[in-house]
Amino acid sequence: MKKTIGTLLLASVLTLVCTAALAFEPGRRTVKLLGDTLNSDKHPVHLVLEQTIDKKEVLKAEVYNALPEAEKRITNRAEYNEYQGIYAERNTSFDGEGKVIKDVIRFVKGGRYYMIDHKNQTSDSLPEILGMSCSYAETFKPFFIHNPLLNQQRKAAGKAPLDTTPKMGYDEETGCDYDLLTTDAGFQIKVLFKKDTDEWVGIKRRGFPMQKAIAVSQEVDVEAAFALPPADYKHVPDNLMRNYANRTVLMRKK
Numbered sequence: 001m002k003k004t005i006g007t008l009l010l011a012s013v014l015t016l017v018c019t020a021a022l023a024f025e026p027g028r029r030t031v032k033l034l035g036d037t038l039n040s041d042k043h044p045v046h047l048v049l050e051q052t053i054d055k056k057e058v059l060k061a062e063v064y065n066a067l068p069e070a071e072k073r074i075t076n077r078a079e080y081n082e083y084q085g086i087y088a089e090r091n092t093s094f095d096g097e098g099k100v101i102k103d104v105i106r107f108v109k110g111g112r113y114y115m116i117d118h119k120n121q122t123s124d125s126l127p128e129i130l131g132m133s134c135s136y137a138e139t140f141k142p143f144f145i146h147n148p149l150l151n152q153q154r155k156a157a158g159k160a161p162l163d164t165t166p167k168m169g170y171d172e173e174t175g176c177d178y179d180l181l182t183t184d185a186g187f188q189i190k191v192l193f194k195k196d197t198d199e200w201v202g203i204k205r206r207g208f209p210m211q212k213a214i215a216v217s218q219e220v221d222v223e224a225a226f227a228l229p230p231a232d233y234k235h236v237p238d239n240l241m242r243n244y245a246n247r248t249v250l251m252r253k254k
Contacts, residue, residue, distance in 0.1 A: 024168065024177070024198065025168075026165070026166040026167050026168040026179060026180075027166030027168070027179050027181070028179075029177075029179055029191070029193050029198045029200075030140075030166070030179040030181065030191045032198060033191070033198075033200050034137045034140055035137075037200065037216065038135075038136055038137040038216075039137060040082035040083070040085075040087070040135050040137070043218045044081075044082060044083045044084075044218050044219065044220040045080065045081070045082040045083075045135070045136070045137075045218065045220070046079075046080070046081055046082075046215065046216070046217045046218070046219050046220050047079070047080040047082075047136055047213065047215065047216055048077065048078070048079045048080075048213070048214050048215035048216075049077070049078045049079075049202065049203075049211045049212065049213055049214070050075065050076070050077045050078075050211070050212050050214050051075070051076050051208070051209055051210065051211040051212065052073060052074070052075045052076075052209060053073065053074050053075075053076070053208070053209060054072065054073050054209075055067065055071070055072055055073065055074070056072070069096055069097065070095040070096045070097040070099065071095060071096065072096050073095070073096040074093055074094070074095060074096070074101070075093065075094045076091065076092075076093050077091070077092045077093070077094070078090070078091050078211075079091075079092070080135075080136045081220045081221070081222075081225035081226075082135050082136070082220070083220045083222055083225070083226075086107065086108055086109065086133070086226065087107060087108070087133050087134060087135050087136075088105060088106070088107035088225045088226055089105065089106050089107070089133075090103070090104070090105040090106075090225075091103075091104050091105075092104075100119055101119070102119060103117070103118040103119040104116065104117050104118070104119075105118070106133070106241075107133060107225070107226055108128045108132065108133040109226050109228070111127065111128050112125045112126065112127060112128055113125060113126055113127070113128045113129070113132050113133065113241065113245075114228065114229070115238040115241050116229045116233070117236075120236075121230075121232070121233045121234065122233055122234045122235070122236040123229035123233045123234075123235060123236070124235060124236060124237055124238040124241065124242075126241070126242065126245055129245050132241075132244065132245070140181070142183040142184070142185075142187075143164075143181035143182065143183055143189065144181075146164050146184055147184055150162075150184050162182065162184065162186055163182065164182045164183070164184060165182075166179055166180065166181055166182075167179070167180040168180065170195070171190060171192065171204065173210075174192055174201070174204065174210050175195065176192040176193060176194060176195060176201050177192070177193045177194070177195050177196065177197075178190040178191060178192050178193065178204070179191045179193075188205075188206060189203055189204070189205055190203065190204040190205075191203055192204055192210065200213055200216065201213060
């Protein structure tokens with residue numbers, strides 16, 4: 001991850017807009033967050049993000065009202081544990097009554113990539129393939145590493161170039177400051193901070209509620225985070241994981 005973070009930060013410095021009059025420059029708080037707080041090259045990272053989605057935002061009123069209370073809302077919890085170059089991601093979902101409807105953890109250990117489904121008591125593993133596991137900070141790479149040729153191609157095709165320079169502003173809905181980041185494909189994300197500070201609050205994608213950072217620390221329970229599946233868990237192939245591995249292997253053979 002060291003080379004990735006280093007490249008990310010260098011690209012960030014080159015793309016940031018320097019405005020001395022502002023307390024914070026666009027993107028600067030995010031660079032500090034990724035290069036320090038969430039940089040597991042420097043220290044262990046324990047991170048928990050939580051998001052509650054109310055289905056009334058996507059369903060017609062009559063359909064939504066007909067749902068049982070437990071099905072009207074879903075809370076997604078993503079937990080990241082990063083330690084000495086290995087990363088575990090656990091995704092847990094709860095219904096509106098707090099019942100667990102999904103509990104899956106994925107990580108690399110001892111040269112193998114594991115998927116463990118604690119709700120259904122199943123597991124799968126296969127040899128590790130580069131790119132199957134990465135730190136949370138590395139998922140921001142597309143927002144900072146840009147290819148200038150793509151905008152030239154857009155211009156040649158008669159399309160307006162995309163402005164991928166970090167922006168900043170105030171989000172009325174959450175009451176937070178934000179850094180607005182944009183990928184070469186036009187995908188955007190708001191990195192939210194407590195107003196007038198560099199205290200990270202969470203992230204927000206267009207069309208979705210805020211994903212709140214409810215725990216950020218340097219304390220990682222290694223034994224729990226990277227625990228192998230219990231012996232009584234049934235082996236069930238994870239088709240999503242295996243399809244990704246097969247595509248990756250085929251691409252490298254070309």
